[in-house]
Amino acid sequence: MQKFLLQGLLRRALTEQAPIPNPTSIAELGYTLGRTARQKLGRSLSIREVDAGSCNGCELEIHALNNAYYDLERFGLRFVASPRHADVLLVTGPVTKNMREALERTYAATPDPKWVIAVGDCAFDGGVYCESYACVGGVANVVPVDLHIRGCPPDPTTLLKGLIAFVDTMS
Amino acid sequence: MNFASKQIAAQPSPPTCLPWPREIVDRDGWLAFAESLAKGARELLSLWGEPSSVHMAVLEEREPRLRIVSLECPEGSFPSVGRLHPPALRLERAIRDLYGLRAENAPDERPWLDHGRWGVRHPCSDPEKIDSTKDSYAFLPAEGEPLHQIPVGPVHAGIIEPGHFRFSANGETVVRLEERFGFVHKGVDQLMAGASIERAARLVARVSGDSTVAYSLAFAQAVEAAFDVNVPPRATYLRALMAELERIANYFGDIGAICNDAAFALMHAQCGIVRERILREAASCFGHRLMMDRIAPGGVVVDLERENVTALFTLIEWIELMTPRLIALFGDTTSLQDRTVGTGYVSEALAKQYACGGYVGRASGRTFDARKAIGYAPYPQLTFEIGCSKEGDVDARVWVRFDEIKASLRLLRQILDEMPEGPIIAAWALPEDWTREGAALVEGFRGDIFVWLRMRADGVVQRCHLRDPSWFQWPLLEAAIKDNIVADFPLCNKSFNCSYSGHDL
Numbered sequence: 203m204q205k206f207l208l209q210g211l212l213r214r215a216l217t218e219q220a221p222i223p224n225p226t227s228i229a230e231l232g233y234t235l236g237r238t239a240r241q242k243l244g245r246s247l248s249i250r251e252v253d254a255g256s257c258n259g260c261e262l263e264i265h266a267l268n269n270a271y272y273d274l275e276r277f278g279l280r281f282v283a284s285p286r287h288a289d290v291l292l293v294t295g296p297v298t299k300n301m302r303e304a305l306e307r308t309y310a311a312t313p314d315p316k317w318v319i320a321v322g323d324c325a326f327d328g329g330v331y332c333e334s335y336a337c338v339g340g341v342a343n344v345v346p347v348d349l350h351i352r353g354c355p356p357d358p359t360t361l362l363k364g365l366i367a368f369v370d371t372m373s
Numbered sequence: 374m375n376f377a378s379k380q381i382a383a384q385p386s387p388p389t390c391l392p393w394p395r396e397i398v399d400r401d402g403w404l405a406f407a408e409s410l411a412k413g414a415r416e417l418l419s420l421w422g423e424p425s426s427v428h429m430a431v432l433e434e435r436e437p438r439l440r441i442v443s444l445e446c447p448e449g450s451f452p453s454v455g456r457l458h459p460p461a462l463r464l465e466r467a468i469r470d471l472y473g474l475r476a477e478n479a480p481d482e483r484p485w486l487d488h489g490r491w492g493v494r495h496p497c498s499d500p501e502k503i504d505s506t507k508d509s510y511a512f513l514p515a516e517g518e519p520l521h522q523i524p525v526g527p528v529h530a531g532i533i534e535p536g537h538f539r540f541s542a543n544g545e546t547v548v549r550l551e552e553r554f555g556f557v558h559k560g561v562d563q564l565m566a567g568a569s570i571e572r573a574a575r576l577v578a579r580v581s582g583d584s585t586v587a588y589s590l591a592f593a594q595a596v597e598a599a600f601d602v603n604v605p606p607r608a609t610y611l612r613a614l615m616a617e618l619e620r621i622a623n624y625f626g627d628i629g630a631i632c633n634d635a636a637f638a639l640m641h642a643q644c645g646i647v648r649e650r651i652l653r654e655a656a657s658c659f660g661h662r663l664m665m666d667r668i669a670p671g672g673v674v675v676d677l678e679r680e681n682v683t684a685l686f687t688l689i690e691w692i693e694l695m696t697p698r699l700i701a702l703f704g705d706t707t708s709l710q711d712r713t714v715g716t717g718y719v720s721e722a723l724a725k726q727y728a729c730g731g732y733v734g735r736a737s738g739r740t741f742d743a744r745k746a747i748g749y750a751p752y753p754q755l756t757f758e759i760g761c762s763k764e765g766d767v768d769a770r771v772w773v774r775f776d777e778i779k780a781s782l783r784l785l786r787q788i789l790d791e792m793p794e795g796p797i798i799a800a801w802a803l804p805e806d807w808t809r810e811g812a813a814l815v816e817g818f819r820g821d822i823f824v825w826l827r828m829r830a831d832g833v834v835q836r837c838h839l840r841d842p843s844w845f846q847w848p849l850l851e852a853a854i855k856d857n858i859v860a861d862f863p864l865c866n867k868s869f870n871c872s873y874s875g876h877d878l
Contacts, residue, residue, distance in 0.1 A: 203702055206639060216646060251532045255557045257874045259582025259663060261532050262626075266652070269645035283530035299490040299505070300556045301535060304527045330576050335496045336560035355582065357662055 216270040247279045247369070250288035250312065254305045254344075255295030255337065259355040260322040264292065266358045279365060285311040290368075293345070296324040296331040297338040309345045317348045319368055321361065326350050390810035390825070391598040395428070395441040403444045404452050406431060411457040415440075416728035418814070419823045419840040420454060420461050422468035424498035427451045428838075430812070430823060432728065439747075439814060441825065446474050453479040460727045460845055470555075471562055472498045484508060486555040486877060497563050515541035515549040523859065527556045531863075534873035538862070545858040550851045558877040565837040570596065570670060573834045577824075578665050580839055581875035586612075586619040587817030588839070588875075589668040591824040594749065595837075596670035599811030599828050602801045608672030609750040610792040614685075615655075615664045615673075616816075617781045617788065621692070622651040623818040624774045624781075627870050631771055632703065634863040635712040640702060647695055654688050657681060672798030682789055689785050696782070700775050713768040717853040717865035720765060727845040731820025732777070733869055734846075736762045736769035743816035755787045767868040803832045817842065819872060841875030 251264055267274040274280070282288050285308045297305060309318070320341040323329040328339030341347050351364030389395065398406070406429060409415045418430040418439065428443045444451055453476035455462035465476040466485035473495030487494070489508030494501045515522075520541050527535035537553040561580060565573055577592040578585045590612055597604060629644025652662040658681040659667050667675050703709065723729070724737035734741060742759045744752040760776030762769040812825040820842025827835040850869050854862055 203639065203706060205698070206643065206702060252528055253532075253534050253557070255559055255874075256534070257579045257582040257585075258534055258872065259579070259585065259665070261534065262583060262663065264532055265626075266645075266649060269649050270642055271646070271649050281532060285528075295557070296559060298557055298559055299492075300488045300558055301527065302490070303507070304535065304556070308528050330572075330579055331559045331564065334560035334564055335491050335493055335500075336558050354579075354665065355663070357656070 217273045217276070218271055247290060248282045248288045249279060249290045249292050250282055250285045251292045252305060252308050253294050254301045254341065255298035256322060256324060260294040263355045263358055263361060264321065267361060272358050272362065286313065288312050289316060291316065291318045292321055293318060293341045294321045294325050296328040297341055297344050298336055299338060302338055302344055305344055317368070318345055319349045319351060319364065320347045321351045321356060323352055323354045326352055329354065390441055390812055391601070393439045393441055393812055395443055395810060398442045398444055400444065400452055403442065406442055407452065407454040407457045410454065413725065417458060417460050418728065419838065420464040420468070421838040422472035422474050423836055424472060427468060427474060428825065429454065430825065441812065449473065450475040450477050452477055455479050460848065463848070464844065471495060483511065486558045488555055496560065510553060512539050512551050513549065517543070519543050520548060536873050540859060542859055545860070547854050547857055547859055550854045552847055552851060554873065555877050557874045561839065561878040565834050568834050570832050573837060574669060575666060577839065580878065581841060581872045582663060583623055584619070584817040584819060584822065584872070584875065585663050585665045586615045586668065587815055587822050590616060591813045591815035591822045593668050593670045594813035594815060595811040595824040595826050596828065598813060599809035599826065600801065600804065602671055602799050604672055604750070604799055605796045606793045607795045608797045610788050611673045611677060611797060612668055613751050614785065614788050615659065615667060617785050618651055618655050619664060620818040621778050621781045622648050624778050627867065628771055628774055631767065631864065631867045632709060634867050635709055637706065637709050640699070643699060643702070647692060650688060654684060657684065669798065671801050674798065676797050685789060689782055693782055696778055703771065710768065712864060713771060714766060716767045716857060716861050717868060718765050719849050719853050721763060723849055723852055727849055729845045729849055730842045731846065732760065732770050732773045733849060734820065735760050736773045737765040738763040741821070743814045743821040747814050749815070755784055757784050767864055770868040803830060805830045808835065819843065819870065820846065839878065841872050843871035843876040846871045847876060
């Protein structure tokens, strides 16, 4: 373990930085996000993820936001364990009928002001599952959605870009 | 593929399943199979329904040979297999929810996937409209003065899939865990019926996102079996390359997450780096981080460029360097061992009874791996060993994953070294003569995925059954957590890492 810790001290962080403004670089997204989030919420935005029927693909990529390369927390964005601690619900999936009530109750348990970001093509309009008897089809059919991040699944960079767009448009 | 000669040679015939013929049995024959399952002479691979028949796939014990048997159900019911062989219980409950066929004298007649919210009963066969309500659900009792219940889910604290866990605990000790699933049921069976091959392939790739390669591979193999398509050798190697990349990416993710649930974040961070580099390489080779929709019936849709081969070798070399370090980090951290050793024990007998696949089975002495047992291309040409342990605890499930990472790295080297040149997808056409059936058993990272399908001659799926390995792993989690403390549940659950979406379908 000492070896890993020592390396952590001696080596440069893996976290990706691109200080030169570049519209596609994660670091630039992070810079703008940091500034806007600071204005609105004092640098902190708590996100509660809700899987409302996804295939787990979106969850894998949302998870990746926490790894050393993307390090979401440096932007003041962090995932929390309860909707009662959250500012934002990050919802995935075509909202199955069996999950509808759970999503509604999670939304109700989130204190105001609150925002909803729908992640993935399923959460946009039901995706490949849109004709199913078991799905409501699209998060917006159940709770008001402030932003859609498309993709099947959206990769972590797309997710970060979406989060920035969200913070920019947040009223 | 030219089917013209076959059309002349053979008359239209009733569908037969390839590569394993489907045998029609009567009620006695069906019961004989159920009894042999209960005795342990055979293992249950799957049990599924159609509007007026039920099918069962079993594995013969002596030789790993797969058999599929069918029973007509004109009365809308069939002799319960679950009454004799408990692993069939949830599958029978699902058959009733979706197809309305009742398992006679089944010990558990509660619905499983149907929560009463679909607005319809048995949606896949003669649907009956109902007012959408919420069915009540009777959890199994656990009685005793000091017991209390802890309901968890469907929305969990982490970034994971939804499901409900009902704990009955005595102080900190779990007396009974009961799972309740179906929350992510998306109606895949019904969406598949009537879908074109292309649409069906897209659906299959989205049954369980972490196993998208394995599912697409299983579906493709079943279609290829049904239509007798010869996949070009290069395509089989590219498929194996994707499958092994998916396997190790998931294993690193799992090991990190297990350690994180024991509050050892360092391992989580390190494993996350390895996983991310694999996904990035996958995106650079095949254009998608999870390699979704890259396998199609007949072959693969993206070829591997020469410069990607070099990059893959560099990646493999780096992972080969990192793996022993991570193994040392895991093995030398005694406070971590304190949490994993002896936790969440699954006995050999249970793993065998449930024909439990993947690392859960292999950590409890059941050395089944479809890559070896079925031996689909290109695995018979490659040398590898599968992980195995008899310890049956969380620790063993981590070690089996480490062993299989090493095996997959060796496989990846062989695949890249020996990959033949040539086309990547077979030119094949639909026979347009009669209905075909095909089946496949493919080893995903989580265990063996079974697919059976019936295709119309015009390429439309009539019925497709997909059985996730989790069906036979979830019930064992209930056994594994018994007598452990509630706080160790996340650790046990992560060490299983069963799929909710693949199970709920």
